[in-house]
Amino acid sequence: MLLDRYGIQETHYEVLNVKEDANYTEIRAGYRSAALSLHPDKLLKTPETSSSDQTTGERFLRVQKAWEVLSDSSSRSSYDNELKSSRRDRDALAAEVAEDLSLHDMIAEDADEALELFYQCRCGDYFSIDSLELQKMGYSLFREGSNISILNVDTLPGSVILPCGSCSLKARLVLSTDDH
Structure with missing residues (x-):
C-alpha cells in the first residue's frame, strides 16, 4: 500500500490493475502487463520520454513491489489485513469530524x-x-x-x-x- 500524508493513495491492487479478490493467475497477468508496459528496456527512447524516465522508473518499482507482496500468499494476507485496518481507521476518523474548515x-x-x-x-x-x-x-x-x-x-x-x-x-x- 502506498501512502501519502492524506491517507491511502494507491493500493498494490490498483498498481497491477486487478480486483482485490483476484486469484494468483489474474495477479500474475496484471503484473506481466504492467511490467512490460513500464520496463525500461521496452520503452522507446525519445526526447519526450527521457523527461519522464524518473516517473516511469518509480512506477516500475511500484509494480515490482506490488508483485512481491501480492504473489506471496502470506505477505498478501498481511497486506490485506493492513489495508482493511487503514480503511476502518480512515472511515472512523471521517465519522468523528464535525466539519471541514x-x-x-x-x-x-x-x-x-x-x-x-x-x-x-x-x-x-x-x-x-x-x-x-x-x-x-x-x-x-x-x-x-x-x-x-x-x-x-x-x-x-x-x-x-x-x-x-x-x-x-x-x-x-x-x-x-x-x-x-
Whole structure:
C-alpha cells in the first residue's frame, strides 16, 4: 500500500490493475502487463520520454513491489489485513469530524510569537491551533489585515484534525495555498 500524508493513495491492487479478490493467475497477468508496459528496456527512447524516465522508473518499482507482496500468499494476507485496518481507521476518523474548515473560517488573534487560530464548536468551546504548530508541519502563515494565508506556495495541500477543548467533536482544518 502506498501512502501519502492524506491517507491511502494507491493500493498494490490498483498498481497491477486487478480486483482485490483476484486469484494468483489474474495477479500474475496484471503484473506481466504492467511490467512490460513500464520496463525500461521496452520503452522507446525519445526526447519526450527521457523527461519522464524518473516517473516511469518509480512506477516500475511500484509494480515490482506490488508483485512481491501480492504473489506471496502470506505477505498478501498481511497486506490485506493492513489495508482493511487503514480503511476502518480512515472511515472512523471521517465519522468523528464535525466539519471541514479553511483558514478563512478561523478567527485569528496575536499571541506572543504566534498567531492563534480559533473556531467555535457547537458546544460553545473552541477548536484551536497556533501558527507555531502549523510551522512544524511545514505551513508558514501570513496575515494581512483579517486575511490569513499560507506563505510558502510550494507546500502541498493537507489537513489537520482539531479536537474541541471540551467535547468529543473534531474539525478538519484543510490547508491549501489556494486560501488567499
